[in-house]
Each structure stands twice: as structure tokens, then as C-alpha cells.
Amino acid sequence: MEEANRFSRFVPERLVEAREARGYTLTELAGVAGVSHQAISKYENKKSVPGYDILEKIAETLKVPVTYFYKPIISNETGVTFFRSAALATSKSKKIHLHKISWIKEIYKYLEKFFIFPEINVPRLIDRETYIPTPFVTIDQMASEVRRSWNLGNGPISNMTLLLEKAGIVVARSPFENYKIDACSKWGTGERPVILLSDDKTAARSRFDIAHELGHLVLHSKIKQSEFNLKANYKLIESEANRFASAFLLPSSSFGSEIISNSLEHLVALKRRWKVSIQALAYRAHSIGYFEEHQHIYLRRKLAKNNQLTREPLDDVLEFEEPILLQQAIKALVEHNVKTKADITSELSLPREEIEVLAGLEPGYLSSESAKIIPLVFK
Structure with missing residues (x-):
């Protein structure tokens, strides 16, 4: 029975x-x-x-x-899911990442039984279900408003991922390889906002991706999924999130004052300071009137000639930002003997390898193999 x-x-x-x-x-x-x-x-x-x-x-x-x-399923029906994706991204690849977001939710909901997570402190500056385009000048002002609300000043942000985790957003990474998707995010009713990032990007490009997803949370998280799915709306919504990311990472008042040349060497120096890709720096400089069209074109041609459009200078130098919230919570459970690694895997009922990836744990951390080791002491 x-x-x-x-x-x-x-x-x-x-x-x-x-x-x-x-x-x-x-x-x-x-x-x-x-x-x-x-x-x-x-x-x-x-x-x-x-x-x-x-x-x-x-x-x-x-x-x-x-x-x-x-295991009872967590509904993913509330809230719009944003995909920062290429035109070739398939419905299948979007479903894959939508379910990964569900698994992230299961992980953090499990951990919230034991820990008080940071309070959600993300301003929703547009609170309507129907999409209406927002002027770029207004988006720039909104990016400045979020910076002010978080007391960031106008200088470079040292760690975007940590900043968003402290604001109550759950951030995770996963290989996106062949899915034609750079990032995705979701903020359901009564839920924590979740951002899932590709771990296949450079540090600078990944910082722009997370700022882009923050833009969606601030500007678009109340709109209906059907509004985002409309082809005419999609391009505008993506351009708005890009504009927000650019303005948030590179405030015109401070970044603009540092632009003294359109030389590649100068842009490399700015990239080291602001941790934003050279192409994003040049685009921002052009969009706020510091680069003429021909200067912007010259720089892109220079990068192309040097075969640096996909691998820019400093891409191997800038430190990659890793999420730590879920990782620290799981390790705290183990280190304080609240749960064993086997307990966590069993109670989550998710694939062990998937938990490790989404929580930013080193491969094999939750493996029970360590239980087979008998501690010995030398004579």
C-alpha cells in the first residue's frame, strides 16, 4: 500500500x-x-x-x-521572462533556460528555510503591464536614479554581480554554449528576481549582460509576456535595456569627462578603469556626443584590423565576477553541520551537477564520495 x-x-x-x-x-x-x-x-x-x-x-x-x-513543481507562470538572445535563438533553447530559472528558484527557496536573504531593493520605475516605449533621455535619468538609490556615486562599479546580490537579486551562471542566448531574467509576483548569465562570455561583456538584465527588471518587469514576445516590441525593449546598461555602467557626467581621445590605447585604459568592453565604451561615447560617427567607425575598423572584435585587449586580464550568495549559503549549511551534502542533494531532488553549476560550487563539491574517506593520523 x-x-x-x-x-x-x-x-x-x-x-x-x-x-x-x-x-x-x-x-x-x-x-x-x-x-x-x-x-x-x-x-x-x-x-x-x-x-x-x-x-x-x-x-x-x-x-x-x-x-x-x-516533487511538487514550482509554477513559472507569473512574471515575464526576458531573454538576451540572438535572432537565431530557438523556442527550445528558451525553454531550457526557463526551466533552469525554475531550478534556481527551487535552490534559493530551499535555502531561505535556513537563512535570511538580503531584502529586495530593486526599484521598479515603470509599473505597467502594457509596453510603451521610453525615451532614451528618460532611461538615462532612471539609471542615475537607481545609482542614487544605491549610493553608488558616478564612478566605476567594482563588482556588478555582488552589487545585485546585495540588492536581493539571485544571480547564477550556466554554460550557454550553442543556445544563442547571452542571459535571461525573471521577476515573478511575490518572488525574488533571478538573473541567469552565460559563463562563456568575457568579464567585460558579462558585466554589460547583467546590467542589461537589471534594466529589464527596472523598466519592464511588470509587462505581460505577450508584450515582450511581440516582434515589434522586442527590439525596442532590448534597445532600452541596452541603453539602461550603458547609462548605469557609464554615467555621462563622469565617463564623458574622461574621454580625451578616440585612440585604441586610450580606450584600453578606460576599459581597465570602467571594466566595460571597448566597443561598449565607444558606443556610449558616440551616443552621448563625445565621438563623431567617423570616430566611432574608425575605432571599430581598428579593432577589426587587429582581429580584436571578439577578443579585445584586457579580456584575459579583467577578473570574472562570480555569484556567491547561493554558494555561501550551501557551504554554511555544511560547515555548520546543519545539513550534510547528501541531505542537500536529496532534499532538493535536483541533479547534483546542476545544483553545483547554478550555485557556483566547484564540480564534485556535493559528491558523497568524501564520505568514503576514513580520516587517518600519522604516527
Whole structure:
């Protein structure tokens, strides 16, 4: 009877989530797992419950623990999800990252049972569900307003990731490789804002990505998903987030006063100080009237001639910003003997490797292999 009750708790939505998170269509999963297409369809549509042997096959294929399929799902329906993506980004790749955001939510909600996280301190300066374009001059003013509210002054920001974590935003990284997506974010009703960043970018470009996502949270987080999905709106919304990121990272009053040349050498020096890519620096200088069009074009041609459009000077020097909030919370649980590593993995019922990646833990940190080590002391 107890066994029957356990299997009756199978959550079909978890199967859909795991399948989409791994990028499988229903037919592809059936083929790889050796289960019929019809059977998978029935499991997902609540018409049948898989036996344990079949569920083990599916779990192994999707690289999730079997217990994952018995855990109530966290709804991702509230709030718009923003994707900083290329035109070639597919619906499949967006679903993969939407589910990763859900997993991040599960991790931080679990940790909030034990810790008081920083209070959410992110100003929503536009509070409407319908998208209406905002003039760039207004966006510049809003970026300055956020800086003032956080007492940042007008100088370079030393660590964007830490700044946003202190403001109550959960930040995580994950490999985005071939998905044509640079970053994504979500701020559901009654939830913490979450930003998921690619770990495949340079330090300077990644800082711009996180500032871009902050722009979405400040300017667009109340609009409906359908508004963001409209092709005509999407380009405008993305350009507004880019403008916010540029103004937030490079205030015109301070950054503008430091522009004395359009030489590559000068831009490299500015990049070292402001930790923003040379191309973003040049674009900002042009947009606020410090570079003429021909000066901007000259600089891009110079970078192209030096084969530096994708790998700029200092890209191997600037320190990459890593999120620390989730990592510190998990390590604190372990180090203070509140939970073992096995407890955390078991109670989250998420793939161990995925927890490690999304929480910024070193690979293998949550492995139970360490439990097999017997401490010995030399004579």
C-alpha cells in the first residue's frame, strides 16, 4: 500500500519540465529512453503512471534523480521572462533556460528555510503591464536614479554581480554554449528576481549582460509576456535595456569627462578603469556626443584590423565576477553541520551537477564520495 501511494505522487509536469530542460522533444525522449512515444505522452498528460523501472530509464536519460518526479513543481507562470538572445535563438533553447530559472528558484527557496536573504531593493520605475516605449533621455535619468538609490556615486562599479546580490537579486551562471542566448531574467509576483548569465562570455561583456538584465527588471518587469514576445516590441525593449546598461555602467557626467581621445590605447585604459568592453565604451561615447560617427567607425575598423572584435585587449586580464550568495549559503549549511551534502542533494531532488553549476560550487563539491574517506593520523 505504501509503495502504491508513493507512485501515485508522480508529478507529470516534472516529466515535461525535465524533458524540455534537456532539449528533447517527446519523440526524441521516447527513442533515447527506449519507451514508446505513446507511453511518454500518456505520462505527461496524466493518463498513465510509469512503473519504477521505466521511470529509472527516463531519469537516467534526462540525468535527474528518480525522486525529482515526485516533487511538487514550482509554477513559472507569473512574471515575464526576458531573454538576451540572438535572432537565431530557438523556442527550445528558451525553454531550457526557463526551466533552469525554475531550478534556481527551487535552490534559493530551499535555502531561505535556513537563512535570511538580503531584502529586495530593486526599484521598479515603470509599473505597467502594457509596453510603451521610453525615451532614451528618460532611461538615462532612471539609471542615475537607481545609482542614487544605491549610493553608488558616478564612478566605476567594482563588482556588478555582488552589487545585485546585495540588492536581493539571485544571480547564477550556466554554460550557454550553442543556445544563442547571452542571459535571461525573471521577476515573478511575490518572488525574488533571478538573473541567469552565460559563463562563456568575457568579464567585460558579462558585466554589460547583467546590467542589461537589471534594466529589464527596472523598466519592464511588470509587462505581460505577450508584450515582450511581440516582434515589434522586442527590439525596442532590448534597445532600452541596452541603453539602461550603458547609462548605469557609464554615467555621462563622469565617463564623458574622461574621454580625451578616440585612440585604441586610450580606450584600453578606460576599459581597465570602467571594466566595460571597448566597443561598449565607444558606443556610449558616440551616443552621448563625445565621438563623431567617423570616430566611432574608425575605432571599430581598428579593432577589426587587429582581429580584436571578439577578443579585445584586457579580456584575459579583467577578473570574472562570480555569484556567491547561493554558494555561501550551501557551504554554511555544511560547515555548520546543519545539513550534510547528501541531505542537500536529496532534499532538493535536483541533479547534483546542476545544483553545483547554478550555485557556483566547484564540480564534485556535493559528491558523497568524501564520505568514503576514513580520516587517518600519522604516527
